[in-house]
Amino acid sequence: MQGVILPGKERVEIKEFDRPDPDPGQVLVQMKASGLCGSDLRAIYHEHRGSDPNERYQNVIAGHEPSGRVVAVGSGVSGFAEGDRVVVYHIAGCGHCEECRKGFMIGCHSLGRSAYGWQRDGGHADYLLAEARTLLHLPDELTYADGALVACGFGTAYQGILRAGVSGRDRVLVVGLGPVGLGVVMLAASSGAEVVGVDLVPERLELAKNAGAAHVVRGGEGAAEQVMELTGGHGTEVGMDCSGSAAGRKLCLEAARTWGRVVYLGEGGSVTFEPSPLLLHKQLTLHGSWVCGINEMGDLLEHLARKGLHPDATVTHTFSLSDTKEAYETFDGGRTGKVVILWEDT
Ligand SMILES: [Zn+2]
Ligand SMILES: [Zn+2]
Numbered sequence: 001m002q003g004v005i006l007p008g009k010e011r012v013e014i015k016e017f018d019r020p021d022p023d024p025g026q027v028l029v030q031m032k033a034s035g036l037c038g039s040d041l042r043a044i045y046h047e048h049r050g051s052d053p054n055e056r057y058q059n060v061i062a063g064h065e066p067s068g069r070v071v072a073v074g075s076g077v078s079g080f081a082e083g084d085r086v087v088v089y090h091i092a093g094c095g096h097c098e099e100c101r102k103g104f105m106i107g108c109h110s111l112g113r114s115a116y117g118w119q120r121d122g123g124h125a126d127y128l129l130a131e132a133r134t135l136l137h138l139p140d141e142l143t144y145a146d147g148a149l150v151a152c153g154f155g156t157a158y159q160g161i162l163r164a165g166v167s168g169r170d171r172v173l174v175v176g177l178g179p180v181g182l183g184v185v186m187l188a189a190s191s192g193a194e195v196v197g198v199d200l201v202p203e204r205l206e207l208a209k210n211a212g213a214a215h216v217v218r219g220g221e222g223a224a225e226q227v228m229e230l231t232g233g234h235g236t237e238v239g240m241d242c243s244g245s246a247a248g249r250k251l252c253l254e255a256a257r258t259w260g261r262v263v264y265l266g267e268g269g270s271v272t273f274e275p276s277p278l279l280l281h282k283q284l285t286l287h288g289s290w291v292c293g294i295n296e297m298g299d300l301l302e303h304l305a306r307k308g309l310h311p312d313a314t315v316t317h318t319f320s321l322s323d324t325k326e327a328y329e330t331f332d333g334g335r336t337g338k339v340v341i342l343w344e345d346t
Contacts, residue, residue, distance in 0.1 A: 003061035003125030004324045012325035020129040022074035032144035034123035034341040035065030064090040066123030067147030077132040085138040087147040089294040091115045092131045103293035139305035149311035157183030158300040159292035164238045164261045168192025173236040176243025177204040179338040182314040185211040203335045227255040246271045253278040263287045
């Protein structure tokens with residue numbers, strides 16, 4: 001089988017590997033869709049970031065947004081059988097610590113933790129060896145590309161929506177309209193909220209409109225004033241930063257309505273702001289939110305199927321595994337929606 005390694009400095013290597021066999025508790029997944037994520041660009045594609053070997057990319061097969069079909073099952077596995085369509089929650093935690101017991105394997109700090117595409121082989125390959133406890137059933141209503149998007153980006157977006165308690169009473173500001181931001185737009189709009197999307201890139205503003213944003217605003221100078229104007233001078237009840245930029249994070253606070261809720265989802269960078277006028281005097285609640293738990297991911301899959309929502313509507317570019325280099329170059333251009341590797345007959 002073929003698999004993709006990301007050695008850094010924008011290199012993409014396609015190599016031959018033996019097709020693995022599942023050990024007890026594992027299944028072999030034939031890959032159908034494998035997403036590219038902003039964190040692959042940020043922490044792997046350009047340079048391998050992070051000093052902790054438990055967190056840093058270990059030159060394994062890349063890709064942490066896998067979805068596919070079970071083709072072999074190891075001993076002791078129940079609940080999954082050959083032919084099942086599955087989504088892989090992208091971190092296998094130790095299973096015993098407080099965060100793992102909550103289903104938040106992302107927060108596991110034990111040495112037994114490994115993330116697909118970071119410390120263990122991931123989804124940019126024809127087959128993926130997965131721990132059965134990291135699998136979720138992909139509902140029939142959803143495509144494999146939907147599944148790949150849920151495995152990280154939409155899961156992250158959904159957790160942000162839950163943290164802010166978004167409802168149809170809210171106006172929701174979404175800053176940064178990459179894949180996670182578009183996920184927030186779609187999920188917030190489908191909850192009945194009025195969504196205002198902000199980005200610097202015109203193509204991404206268009207994508208946000210298609211995903212359900214009622215208004216879009218070009219980021220930069222004057223963006224906060226425009227949001228205030230759009231909301232009758234009140235500001236937005238909810239602000240979600242998906243940009244990871246200082247300006248985006250600050251904009252969420254500046255444009256927040258008094259007693260509003262702000263969630264920081266975007267990774268990296270920093271921010272400085274004056275807490276008194278922007279946080280305290282506005283009585284704001286500020287959340288940090290990192291990915292989601294496997295239970296929340298299961299809830300999201302059910303929600304999408306019931307609502308007839310398709311995350312794959314935010315996909316703008318698809319590639320075959322042999323064109324993964326081009327996939328990364330395209331995604332790195334910063335003007336796309338979601339970029340996904342697809343296998344035939346998906
Ligand atoms: Zn990701
Ligand atoms: Zn753990």
